[in-house]
Amino acid sequence: MSHRMDYHSGSPHRGAQAEYCCYQPKLTGSPSASRTVGFESTIAYTNRGYATTLKSEFGSVPRSSESLFDLSNPFTEVLTKRNEKELLHGLNDRFARFIEKVRHLEHENELFEREIEEIKLKAQSPASLAQEHEPELMDLRNLVHDITLQKRQIEIEHQNLEEDFLTLRDKYEQEARDRSNAENGILVLKKDANDAYLAKLQLDKKAQSLVDEIHFLKKNHEDEVSEMVAQFQEAQVTVKAYKFGKPDITEALRDIRVQLEGHATSDFQQAEEGFRVQFAKLTKAAESNREALKATQQEIQENRRHLQGKTIELDCGKGMREALEKQLYELEKRHYAEMIHYQDTIRQLENELTNAKLDMSGYLRENQDLLNVKMALDVEILSYR
Structure with a gap:
């Protein structure tokens, strides 16, 4: 939960959100529609992976995805729970990788800022540069x-x-x-x-x-x-x-x-x-x-x-x-x-x-x-x- 809060919170980790968005499909429309489409495509991708498992457990699997996600279908509840767990697990893994990458980028950013500060101290202006090299000149x-x-x-x-x-x-x-x-x-x-x-x-x-x-x-x-x-x-x-x-x-x-x-x-x-x-x-x-x-x-x-x-x-x-x-x-x-x-x-x-x-x-x-x-x-x- 802390990871999710960091992800949805503001300033330091907003770059990770931008990087995460680049992995989603580009669709026109509202953000909610894009999130819905991404979720449904993820579910559809997951269903293809678990079709054989359901068939082995329950004996038969419907041929169409619409019948699979029909609430009247007895397999819908079990499949939905498993898909949600797998989806949440994958999202948590991806989010953890994003957080690690963000921390790495923040560390590099600090190093860059430090180097920039040193460069600013060394080369604040042409006058300071000339002043620095004045003994050699x-x-x-x-x-x-x-x-x-x-x-x-x-x-x-x-x-x-x-x-x-x-x-x-x-x-x-x-x-x-x-x-x-x-x-x-x-x-x-x-x-x-x-x-x-x-x-x-x-x-x-x-x-x-x-x-x-x-x-x-x-x-x-x-x-x-x-x-x-x-x-x-x-x-x-x-x-x-x-x-x-x-x-x-x-x-x-x-x-x-x-x-x-x-x-x-x-x-x-x-x-x-x-x-x-x-x-x-x-x-x-x-x-x-x-x-x-x-x-x-x-x-x-x-x-x-x-x-x-x-x-x-x-x-x-x-x-x-x-x-x-x-x-x-x-x-x-x-x-x-x-x-x-x-x-x-x-x-x-x-x-x-x-x-x-x-x-x-x-x-x-x-x-x-x-x-x-x-x-x-x-x-x-x-x-x-």
Whole structure:
């Protein structure tokens, strides 16, 4: 009886009544007529089941259902009681199943209401949703800001490295030009040194020829002097021989001797004067050649010192060039490594930013799905009500 009261009572179990009505045949007309038709059809269905039982108990069964339910029929009362009992038993079983199903649906409804309340608490409005995810959004914004700052810092460092690279390249080009100029100067100095060496050889040859000429002139002068002295001595001997042999011609010989002495003296003086003049010329030429040779030697030494200085400068330039090339190589290598590192960092940060955007879009989709579930549950709750 409690089940029947619950079934006919109001609000919580009204859904079971609607479900029970869906099992009855759909007929037009009043509700009482539909209930009567359902009851009669149930009785007719039950009669077919119990026909054999009645026949075995009472011996014969009427062929038509009208004669079966006729009150004047002796089997009508017994059949009616049994049908009512079976009908009530079946209805009670169905009603118990309906009640169990209603309780199950109420339990599910409570779970749904609980979930809806949780969803309402979590997603009451877009403002609350934004407020809930505000820390994550703030972290993502801070991450994007940090990534932007790091990217700008990397760009600034990259620009500074490019400027340093351009400066070093300009220095390298300037050093290369200085080296080329130094090499050209060295070539000019080598050419000047070769010219000076050739001039020295020519001057040495000229000085040697002058020395040979001086020796030849000295020897020639000595030969001439010795020849003149021999002639003079021979003349003196001849005069003396004639003096002792013929005294009458003494005066004549004296005159001849005086003349010869005068000629010899004049010739000797002329020869000596010529020799002195020529010797002075040769000495002057030798001095000038010696001075030219000395100047040439000094110039050669100066050129050698200048060449040594340029060679030292060239070696210093080569060492500086090698150091700059090594520094440039190290700088390019470090710049390339830093550029690769910064590119990897930028790529990693971009991937993290993309993943963060994907996570954010996933959160938004989940929230949208939860909102859709909430709306569907609200619609279902309204349909139950």
